[in-house]
Amino acid sequence: MYPLSYRRxxxxxxxxxxxxxxxxxxxxxxxxxxxxxxKQRLAVHDVLVDLTRIEAMRGIxxxxxxxxxxxxxxxxxxxxxxxxxxxxxxxxxxxxxxGDAQVRHRGTIGGSIANNDPAADxxxxxxxxxxxxxxxxxxxxxxxFFTALYETALEEGEIVTGVSFRIPETAGYAKxxxxxxxxxxxxxxxxxxxxxxxxxxxTGAGMEGAFRWHEAEEALAGNFSGEALAGISLDPGMMMGxxxxxxxxxxxxxxxxxxxxxxxxxxxxxxx
Amino acid sequence: xxxxxxxxxxxxxxxxxxxxxxxxDFLREDLGLTGTHVGCDTSQCGACVxxxxxxAVKSCTVLAAQADGGSVKTIEGLANGADLHPLQAAxxxxxxxxxxxxxxxxxxxxxDLIERHPDGLDEKTVRVELEGNICRCTGYHNIVKAILAAAxxxxxxxxxxxx
Ligand SMILES: Cc1cc2nc3c(=O)[nH]c(=O)nc-3n(C[C@H](O)[C@H](O)[C@H](O)COP(=O)(O)OP(=O)(O)OC[C@H]3O[C@@H](n4cnc5c(N)ncnc54)[C@H](O)[C@@H]3O)c2cc1C
Ligand code: FES
Ligand code: FES
Numbered sequence: 001m002y003p004l005s006y007r008r009x010x011x012x013x014x015x016x017x018x019x020x021x022x023x024x025x026x027x028x029x030x031x032x033x034x035x036x037x038x039k040q041r042l043a044v045h046d047v048l049v050d051l052t053r054i055e056a057m058r059g060i061x062x063x064x065x066x067x068x069x070x071x072x073x074x075x076x077x078x079x080x081x082x083x084x085x086x087x088x089x090x091x092x093x094x095x096x097x098x099g100d101a102q103v104r105h106r107g108t109i110g111g112s113i114a115n116n117d118p119a120a121d122x123x124x125x126x127x128x129x130x131x132x133x134x135x136x137x138x139x140x141x142x143x144x145f146f147t148a149l150y151e152t153a154l155e156e157g158e159i160v161t162g163v164s165f166r167i168p169e170t171a172g173y174a175k176x177x178x179x180x181x182x183x184x185x186x187x188x189x190x191x192x193x194x195x196x197x198x199x200x201x202x203t204g205a206g207m208e209g210a211f212r213w214h215e216a217e218e219a220l221a222g223n224f225s226g227e228a229l230a231g232i233s234l235d236p237g238m239m240m241g242x243x244x245x246x247x248x249x250x251x252x253x254x255x256x257x258x259x260x261x262x263x264x265x266x267x268x269x270x271x272x
Numbered sequence: 273x274x275x276x277x278x279x280x281x282x283x284x285x286x287x288x289x290x291x292x293x294x295x296x297d298f299l300r301e302d303l304g305l306t307g308t309h310v311g312c313d314t315s316q317c318g319a320c321v322x323x324x325x326x327x328a329v330k331s332c333t334v335l336a337a338q339a340d341g342g343s344v345k346t347i348e349g350l351a352n353g354a355d356l357h358p359l360q361a362a363x364x365x366x367x368x369x370x371x372x373x374x375x376x377x378x379x380x381x382x383x384d385l386i387e388r389h390p391d392g393l394d395e396k397t398v399r400v401e402l403e404g405n406i407c408r409c410t411g412y413h414n415i416v417k418a419i420l421a422a423a424x425x426x427x428x429x430x431x432x433x434x435x
Contacts, residue, residue: 001292001294002292003290003291003292004291004292005291006274006291006292006335006337006338008337028335028338031333031334031335031338032315032333035294035315035333035334035335036313036314036315036333039294039313039332040313048291048335050337050338052338076327099403099404100318100401100403100404100405101328101381101384101385101388101401101403101404102318102321102328102329102330102381102404103315103330103404105327105328105329106329106330106333106334182316182403
């Protein structure tokens with residue numbers, strides 16, 4: 001890791017100010033994406049602004065049909081939270097399947113959403129649960145937030161302070177892990193909302209990162225079960241291909257995971 | 273440079289370190305606690321696991337400055353004098369190690385895992401929970417056995433203490 005200055009912020013305003021004063025700063029949350037990248041010298045920053053001690057970015061609450069999670073909450077805190085389990089048990093289970101126990105003790109929802117790794121778990125849930133990303137200056141719908149691989153609608157220096165999820169009637173998640181990185185090669189979050197609408201968020205497989213599978217949403221709106229997916233397929237032209245799986249393989253894997261998610265409503269299944 | 277102050281294995285330490293100092297290097301190089309190992313540069317192997325404020329973390333992926341004000345426990349802080357911790361004793365008893373490189377991380381993760389499951393553990397849970405610790409020698413079988421045995425023994429101890 002190249003030399004850097006570490007700065008600790010105690011409020012969102014202070015974090016913004018410290019970020020602006022530096023020439024090439026980055027926010028540091030759980031550090032479980034940023035630090036490995038900096039150790040390998042794939043990223044360089046002169047200043048790291050630590051967000052983890054900002055009280056205003058902590059907390060979990062339920063109000064009406066909305067579950068709100070502070071941007072600084074760790075994966076362990078979210079997956080063990082009785083509010084999250086009570087409101088959206090499949091979300092708690094999905095978060096409990098991210099990485100490993102030690103990663104979950106440090107990694108945060110804000111860091112995961114801001115990073116928009118095409119194989120991260122959270123973006124699929126954010127899309128399926130019609131999430132709203134709250135920042136220090138505005139609110140952004142998940143549909144407008146994840147713009148491209150590792151790219152989001154966040155402006156330079158903007159901070160994710162929290163994420164609100166719409167509490168569905170029922171939802172489920174299933175993913176097939178990459179045997180080496182252990183991130184999903186295909187992860188599908190399906191949700192049936194209280195107004196009858198269905199949303200399907202897919203991660204790990206898309207060439208442009210996480211996406212909504214609109215055709216499956218329409219089919220499932222009439223019949224919220226795996227049978228409704230028979231005959232529907234994804235265009236392999238939209239899928240990633242690498243040594244772990246061809247685009248055709250991934251397109252099929254997404255359909256299989258969607259079926260598994262529908263067969264496991266209320267929970268999350270991680271395969272191998 | 274930053275001044276970091278923390279409790280390590282019950283002892284208060286304070287040192288000036290580079291801002292980019294990783295917690296694992298702080299422990300190994302600045303404090304001489306070489307029981308915590310480094311086995312990878314991708315945050316995957318778990319050889320570096322210590323407890324930070326009571327939670328198992330990969331100390332290769334935490335800055336020493338982030339642990340400022342906190343409390344750290346390493347493998348060196350587990351035994352009570354000459355008395356091994358029940359999980360250390362179980363690793364010995366069940367041959368839970370061969371070369372021993374992964375062992376400090378395995379044991380720190382194992383203790384955390386046992387403490388997070390006060391109602392007991394089964395084999396499947398132990399295997400799933402060891403996701404973040406890689407062993408190149410044992411095939412995991414005896415590690416799982418040792419953790420299950422220690423979990424039973426520690427629960428017995430907790431029951432006795434409660435009575
Ligand atoms: C071994 C390993 C396995 C993993 N497996 C998985 C997995 O299976 N699935 C998965 O989804 N993830 C996985 N992860 C990633 C993990 O979930 C990360 O912790 C997470 O993606 C990033 O969160 P963080 O809090 O660590 O962010 P950091 O690493 O601190 O930051 C990541 C990026 O986001 C920015 N940032 C951080 N917080 C904010 C904020 N509040 N507002 C704006 N920008 C911010 C940072 O500047 C940085 O650019 C794994 C990580 C490791 C090391
Ligand atoms: S050295 Fe920390 S995970 Fe490998
Ligand atoms: S005993 Fe050698 S790596 Fe585990």
